[in-house]
Amino acid sequence: xxxxxxxxxxxxxxxxxxxxxxxxxxxxxxxxxxxxxxxxxxxxxxxxxxxxxxxxxxxxxxxxxxxxxxxxxxxxxxxxxxxxxxxxxxxxxxxxxxxxxxxxxxxxxxxxxxxxxxxxxxxxxxxxxxxxxxxxxxxxxxxxxxxxxxxxxxxxxxxxxxxxxxxxxxxxxxxxxxxxxxxxxxxxxxxxxxxxxxxxxxxxxxxxxxxx
Amino acid sequence: xxxxxxxxxxxxxxxxxxxxxxxxxxxxxxxxxxxxxxxxxxxxxxxxxxxxxxxxxxxxxxxxxxxxxxxxxxxxxxxxxxxxxxxxxxxxxxxxxxxxxxxxxxxxxxxxxxxxxxxxxxxxxxxxxxxxxxxxxxxxxxxxxxxxxxxxxxxxxxxxxxxxxxxxxxxxxxxxxxxxxxxxxxxxxxxxxxxxxxxxxxxxxxxxxxxxxxxxxxxxxxxxxxxxxxxxxxxxxxxxxxxxxxxxxxxxxxxxxxxxxxxxxxxxxxxxxxxxxxxxxxxxxxxxxxxxxxxxxxxxxxxxxxxxxxxxxxxxxxxxxxxxxxxxxxxxxxxxxxxxxxxxxxxxxxxxxxxxxxxxxxxxxxxxxxxxxxxxxxxxxxxxxxxxxxxxxxxxxxxxxxxxxxxxxxx
Amino acid sequence: xxxxxxxxxxxxxxxxxxxxxxxxxxxxxxxxxxxxxxxxxxxxxxxxxxxxxxxxxxxxxxxxxxxxxxxxxxxxxxxxxxxxxxxxxxxxxxxxxxxxxxxxx
Numbered sequence: 244x245x246x247x248x249x250x251x252x253x254x255x256x257x258x259x260x261x262x263x264x265x266x267x268x269x270x271x272x273x274x275x276x277x278x279x280x281x282x283x284x285x286x287x288x289x290x291x292x293x294x295x296x297x298x299x300x301x302x303x304x305x306x307x308x309x310x311x312x313x314x315x316x317x318x319x320x321x322x323x324x325x326x327x328x329x330x331x332x333x334x335x336x337x338x339x340x341x342x343x344x345x346x347x348x349x350x351x352x353x354x355x356x357x358x359x360x361x362x363x364x365x366x367x368x369x370x371x372x373x374x375x376x377x378x379x380x381x382x383x384x385x386x387x388x389x390x391x392x393x394x395x396x397x398x399x400x401x402x403x404x405x406x407x408x409x410x411x412x413x414x415x416x417x418x419x420x421x422x423x424x425x426x427x428x429x430x431x432x433x434x435x436x437x438x439x440x441x442x443x444x445x446x447x448x449x450x451x452x453x454x455x
Numbered sequence: 456x457x458x459x460x461x462x463x464x465x466x467x468x469x470x471x472x473x474x475x476x477x478x479x480x481x482x483x484x485x486x487x488x489x490x491x492x493x494x495x496x497x498x499x500x501x502x503x504x505x506x507x508x509x510x511x512x513x514x515x516x517x518x519x520x521x522x523x524x525x526x527x528x529x530x531x532x533x534x535x536x537x538x539x540x541x542x543x544x545x546x547x548x549x550x551x552x553x554x555x556x557x558x559x560x561x562x563x564x565x566x567x568x569x570x571x572x573x574x575x576x577x578x579x580x581x582x583x584x585x586x587x588x589x590x591x592x593x594x595x596x597x598x599x600x601x602x603x604x605x606x607x608x609x610x611x612x613x614x615x616x617x618x619x620x621x622x623x624x625x626x627x628x629x630x631x632x633x634x635x636x637x638x639x640x641x642x643x644x645x646x647x648x649x650x651x652x653x654x655x656x657x658x659x660x661x662x663x664x665x666x667x668x669x670x671x672x673x674x675x676x677x678x679x680x681x682x683x684x685x686x687x688x689x690x691x692x693x694x695x696x697x698x699x700x701x702x703x704x705x706x707x708x709x710x711x712x713x714x715x716x717x718x719x720x721x722x723x724x725x726x727x728x729x730x731x732x733x734x735x736x737x738x739x740x741x742x743x744x745x746x747x748x749x750x751x752x753x754x755x756x757x758x759x760x761x762x763x764x765x766x767x768x769x770x771x772x773x774x775x776x777x778x779x780x781x782x783x784x785x786x787x788x789x790x791x792x793x794x795x796x797x798x799x800x801x802x803x804x805x806x807x808x809x810x811x812x813x814x815x816x817x818x819x820x821x822x823x824x825x826x827x828x829x830x831x832x833x834x835x836x837x838x839x840x841x842x843x844x845x846x847x848x849x850x851x852x853x854x855x856x857x858x859x860x861x862x863x864x865x866x
Numbered sequence: 867x868x869x870x871x872x873x874x875x876x877x878x879x880x881x882x883x884x885x886x887x888x889x890x891x892x893x894x895x896x897x898x899x900x901x902x903x904x905x906x907x908x909x910x911x912x913x914x915x916x917x918x919x920x921x922x923x924x925x926x927x928x929x930x931x932x933x934x935x936x937x938x939x940x941x942x943x944x945x946x947x948x949x950x951x952x953x954x955x956x957x958x959x960x961x962x963x964x965x966x967x968x969x970x971x
Contacts, residue, residue, distance in 0.1 A: 246471045246472060247871055248871050251871045251875060255875070255879045258879065258883070259879060259882045259883075262882060262883050262886040262887075262906055263882075263886055265886065265890060265902060265903075265906060266886050266889050266890045266893065266903075270541075271896050271898060271899055272541065272544065272594075272597060272598075273541070273543060273544065274894075274899060274902055275594075275902070276543070276544055276547070276594055278902050278905060278906070279551075279587075279590055279594075281883070281906065281909065282905070282909060283587065285883070285909045285912065285913055288876070288879070288913060288916075289912070289913075289916050289933075292876070292916050292917060292919070292920040293920060294916045294919065294920070294929075294930050294933070295574060295575065295576050295580070296576055296579070296930070296934075297912075297916055297930050297933045297934060297937070299576055299579045299580045299583040300583070300934060300937055301912065301937055302580075302583035302584060302586070302587060303579070303582060303583035303586055303623075304937050304938065304941050305905075305909075305937055305940065305941070306583075306586070306587045306590070307583065307586025307587055307589075307616075307619065308586075308616065308619075308941055309905070309940060309941045309944045309945075310590070310905075311589065311590075311593070311612055311616050312616075312944055312945060312948055313898060313901060313902065313905070313944060313948065314590075314593055314594075314597075314612070315609070315612055315613075315948075316898050316901075316948040316951060316952065317898050318593075318597060318605065318608075318609060319952060319955070320898065320951070320952070320955050320961045329895075330893045330894070330895055334892075334893060335893060338889050338892040338893045339889065341888075341889075341892070342885045342886075342888060342889035342892075343885075345884075345885050345888060346881055346882070346885040349881040349884070349885070350878055350881060353874055353877050353878060353881070354874065376926070376927050377927060377930050377931065377934075380927045380928075380931055381931065381934075415931050418931075418935065422935060422938050422939075425939075425942060426938065426941075426942055429942040429945050429946055430945070432946060432949070433945040433946055433948070433949040434949075436946070436949035436950060436952075436953050437948070437949040437952050437953065
């Protein structure tokens, strides 16, 4: 067994087990802890796949940012009854059956129509190139993305495509900008939604949030 | 190193595994020893600043073995888990913190080529991994089932998430100048005399260094930003309920991340593993030809570690000099001052790189010579200032003539 | 071990994450638990994207770019969702999604 395979089985096993624990556990704070391990495991898998930048972003943004936010939310709302909220047995049963069915469908679909791509083990130089290319693609530098054959289209139909099945070089500057604007909007929107509102005193149902 | 083991006839995966094991063993030993040394240094520095002697007895003249004795004591302590605690979270908390702090060392180059994994996005990776360290604190603090611990953990979460933003932006400033995120390339680019260091490159990198260092101090939860463990308000913050070995691990994580952020600062701004005293060709000659490069590597590692400890010492100096802020002041410092300052620095360095690049040569000489001159002047001043000699008996009001109170008027 | 690690291994893991997320969304009554389910689903998508990027040279860049967008979108989504949850908690003093029925037709 190669080192790559060993690491994959280790990380994948951990990630899968932690993901299942997130579902199974009733305690919301522990679910957050399991989610942390799941996300870290996914980051490890991304490193294993040679996607260093994406892996580090996963750790930085997802684990260090988003998940902290989630845990913060848990801590702000975790009061007695909400920490462990039980779900009915019937609901559990139904969702388990649906979940297993879904997984069955997905895995059967995967295994009966295996997708084979030729790929070689990535080397150090390859990784360096990948990260640089990633930045160039985001900045829409000309020639960043390599020309390659469109996959998934049968060979005889490829000729009918506008550019004969060859993708032209594309950049992602516009999506990048859209995402930036989107983040700004989210920042403002979240601040607006979550701010403490002044209520007229004595209104029923409105209780000031705990001050931290 | 994997190649070396393969030459002994081991199979490739086994050799890789063995190499990784040895590298991590060396790193964790370094972390352990540096934590032990840092704790001793902290006590000595604190004592000297407060006009005391600090540990003197255990292990010879300067109390060298004090930390080891403390560690032994902590290991022997009973491992308590409070009744109200969430056992799983309480137990795993310290290990998460330690893992986050330890992983950062994987990509930290100690010298030219002396690095376990030479990642091309090393600095980003380090910041990313160190940002996961707070999970140990949050989960441990919450899992303790104590109000003080929860408050400490929440303060910590708010503080670190906020301080990460200006810290990351300040890291981007030298990244823009150097055009790489690889810490090894950073080190190689700053070889030669000290005016090649990026801190003197232009006014914006100079500002970025100080902002980065302040933010790094805050994100290591060091004073004056150590609100998460403010003993005057929160008993001991997130580790109120911890004792013995787990508490020790929290401390190892803290000292480990102190060394790690100092390492980033050294590599990004202060010339990495170069002494900054020798012009480039000489240094290259010496480190690459003498004893086949081995000598150069050893010198590099020693210089790098000493520079790291210089910054760690500055952190301690700050801790024992400045009073602690309030939590709202901490957040305000970050969001109202550090964040705009770092954004301004980022913008400024971009403009400098675009338009004012020709100014760099004369600016860096002036800046470097001024700064080093001031530094030397400071050291000379400190050395030449006569120290106050201890006098027999207590000084102060007891030696002064007794004040004359008119006792008769009071009655 | 019958074969080297291929694309299918990663896709199966992505499927596990996806299904776990879906079940999590369905069974949790805590609103933040539902949010965690969404995160799991998005992570399954990230794994798939990057696996395709690794094993299919034609998508070497695209897969990573989309994975980055997924991560950023997840951050935005979590921020908004948490703001809504906190708002809901302020008004109703609960995070149970079953009680959020004011707009029920």
